[in-house]
Amino acid sequence: MKRFLGSLILFTGIVAVLVFLSHPLQASGKVTVCHNPSTPNQKTLEIGEESLADHLGHGDLDGPCAPLQETIAYVCSTSDIAYKTLYVSSEAWGAQRGTVERPFSSVSTALKYAEKMNLPGVELQIKPGLYENDMAMLSRPTRIVGPGQNANPSAELPLSIINNGAHELGVQGVVFRAAGFSPAITVSDLAADTALCDVRFESVVGHALRQTGGTLHIEGGIFNSTARNPKAGSDDHLTGTAMVLDGGIMGSINNTHVDGSSGSGLHVSGAGTRIDIDWDGSSQSVFENGSGCLGAVVVTSGAELNANRLTLDGNGLRGVSAEGSGTTVDLPFLTATSTKLLQGGLDVTGETCGFGAVSNVYAASNAAVNISGTSDDPFTISDSALAGFIIFYPISLSLDRGTINNNPIGMSVEGGGYCDDPAWSIENVLWINNIVDFDGPNICPPEPLREFACTNGVDDDQDGDIDCADSDCSGAPACSSP
Numbered sequence: 102m103k104r105f106l107g108s109l110i111l112f113t114g115i116v117a118v119l120v121f122l123s124h125p126l127q128a129s130g131k132v133t134v135c136h137n138p139s140t141p142n143q144k145t146l147e148i149g150e151e152s153l154a155d156h157l158g159h160g161d162l163d164g165p166c167a168p169l170q171e172t173i174a175y176v177c178s179t180s181d182i183a184y185k186t187l188y189v190s191s192e193a194w195g196a197q198r199g200t201v202e203r204p205f206s207s208v209s210t211a212l213k214y215a216e217k218m219n220l221p222g223v224e225l226q227i228k229p230g231l232y233e234n235d236m237a238m239l240s241r242p243t244r245i246v247g248p249g250q251n252a253n254p255s256a257e258l259p260l261s262i263i264n265n266g267a268h269e270l271g272v273q274g275v276v277f278r279a280a281g282f283s284p285a286i287t288v289s290d291l292a293a294d295t296a297l298c299d300v301r302f303e304s305v306v307g308h309a310l311r312q313t314g315g316t317l318h319i320e321g322g323i324f325n326s327t328a329r330n331p332k333a334g335s336d337d338h339l340t341g342t343a344m345v346l347d348g349g350i351m352g353s354i355n356n357t358h359v360d361g362s363s364g365s366g367l368h369v370s371g372a373g374t375r376i377d378i379d380w381d382g383s384s385q386s387v388f389e390n391g392s393g394c395l396g397a398v399v400v401t402s403g404a405e406l407n408a409n410r411l412t413l414d415g416n417g418l419r420g421v422s423a424e425g426s427g428t429t430v431d432l433p434f435l436t437a438t439s440t441k442l443l444q445g446g447l448d449v450t451g452e453t454c455g456f457g458a459v460s461n462v463y464a465a466s467n468a469a470v471n472i473s474g475t476s477d478d479p480f481t482i483s484d485s486a487l488a489g490f491i492i493f494y495p496i497s498l499s500l501d502r503g504t505i506n507n508n509p510i511g512m513s514v515e516g517g518g519y520c521d522d523p524a525w526s527i528e529n530v531l532w533i534n535n536i537v538d539f540d541g542p543n544i545c546p547p548e549p550l551r552e553f554a555c556t557n558g559v560d561d562d563q564d565g566d567i568d569c570a571d572s573d574c575s576g577a578p579a580c581s582s583p
Contacts, residue, residue: 135166135266138200162202165396172226173246173412177273177298178318182222184243188518191230203420204228208237208245216240229254236418240269245314250301250323261285266313278300279328284308284345291315291348297322302343306330311345315388317376318350327362338394342368347404351371356384364393366416371428379409389414396463398421401509403427413437413461420461420485423468423496430464432472435480435503437461442486460513461485465493469524474502476555476577479531481506488513489535505555506533510524522543529553531561555579 102517130149134156137143147167148156157163172186186372187199193206205211208225215223222242229248237245237260252274259278264270267290268332277285277300278541285305287293290297291314301323302309303472329341339345341363346352347370354376366388378386388397393470400406403425413420413434423430440461461482464470474480481502482489487508492498494517505511511532519525531553534536552563552571558578560567571578 107436108496111470128141132163133165135164135202138162138202144350149383162200163297172367173226173248173274175244175246175273176270177271178269178296178506180242180269180296181224182269183218184222184224184242185215186220186224186226186246187215187422188226188228189232191232192228207232207235208258209235212237212240212243215243222269224394226258227258231257231259233259239264239266239268242269244271244273245275246267246271246273248361249274250299251322261287262345263288264293264295266290268292269296271296271298271323272300273298275300275307281308284311286310286312288312288315291374296320298574301325302327304328307320307340309347312350316349317346317350319352319354319357321355322357324357324359324366324515327360327364329363330480330541339364340527341393341417342395344368347371347374347402350376352376352378354378354386354524357379359386359388359397360390362391362393362397364391365395365399366391366397367383368395368401369404369406370402372401374404375407376405376408377412380407382409385410387412387414387560388412389416392417394418394458396420398422398469399424400428400430401402402424405429405431407431411436413440415439415441417441418458419463420464421472424463424465424469428466428468430468430470431550432470432480434474434478435482435484438484440485440487446545458491459485459487460489460491461508462490463492464496464498465491467495467497469497471499472503473499475575476502476529476553477579479503479554483507488540488548491515492524492541494519499526500528501526502529502553504533506531506535507538510540511535514539518542519545546571568576 131147132150132153133144134146134148136146187213187531188201188204190204193204196203197205199205199211199214211225222266224244224246227245227247228304256275257278258275261283263507284307287300295312304326307327309324309327320414324343327341327343342365343359343362344367349371393398397416399420401424420440422560442459472480473475482505487510489505489508490512492514494514552562552573555568555574555577568574573582
């Protein structure tokens, strides 16, 4: 019996030693915590058990620190606001603190936490996944940052972002999908700032973006298949427009592709509203395959649009439309082609929109339209189902160095005469293969043909001299001596 008791005591002692060796911190009254988790200053600490509650209370986590997740760099815009980074994952479960280890499961949960903690600004790092049944109501400057619109997997947000305050909103690297019948992004404060970079809108019902006032910057955006809102009235041709910008907004749009909008691709309106598209010359935006009554790009009610090297292709009924006193459209190096008369469809036929609207360029009601090119790089207005231009006089019009070709009517003018009007200037324009070049009253005779394009290998003015051999090209850069 004594031998048995001795063996038992020896075994118990060995077990105690092994337990101590395997849990030295607990055995010594200390615990491990992660101090400043998910920040560059995170550090694994050993503290006394009596201090654990205080550390957990100010955001530390029990247990050692996990390796830092690489934060996606936000480059869409800059700000002096101090943004606190929170993490969001659609696969989150259990306790949620917005850290790498314990991310929030939804955008709305993260924003409610930011409001509760009264953060000056919040940046949400969104992990790949599908975020369903969510809505983002902004109460402070907010950035939403995903892995990229073309990442595989991507961060897909079938939600609506609503910014009714004077807050900054930055969205980068995410994909918006059908967000119900409200705009994917709504900004309604005159002092709000919006920046969208590397963002894709896919099959959104209604508007992808509606903003009133403030500032806007879009870089590398894609707007695909913006659908008409079935809850809107049958005469609401604006409801399927990808971007609706009004109320004195100042904005820039670069390297953006709009494809398949059931309304307009871009609708710009209101005095004080100015939108620049690719104005720095670094990229080229495309609006194509839109089917709305108003036009692929619409500028109205005193707004200003400056679009450099804009391409409009395959749109229904109108390419670019300018209308209203004070409205100004400046389109150097425009390419507008293949405007078509739609057959069938919802509220977008010639019967509902008007057959007279089918044109690559439409201008009316004292708008000012300026389209220009160079000898080596002319603007192009071509291949409309009806007219290259439809104009309701009076307007201000300046055309310089371009081709208007392959349209049944090159230019149709309605509403009065314009010959010798000082607000009109048509110079160095080549009319080719139109069935009728001009259609309207008081048409001034077209100017004599010139050797228009100096590098195309064609005798444009049919005088026997081609390109640089023609005196018309004496000042062209391509014909200058090295």
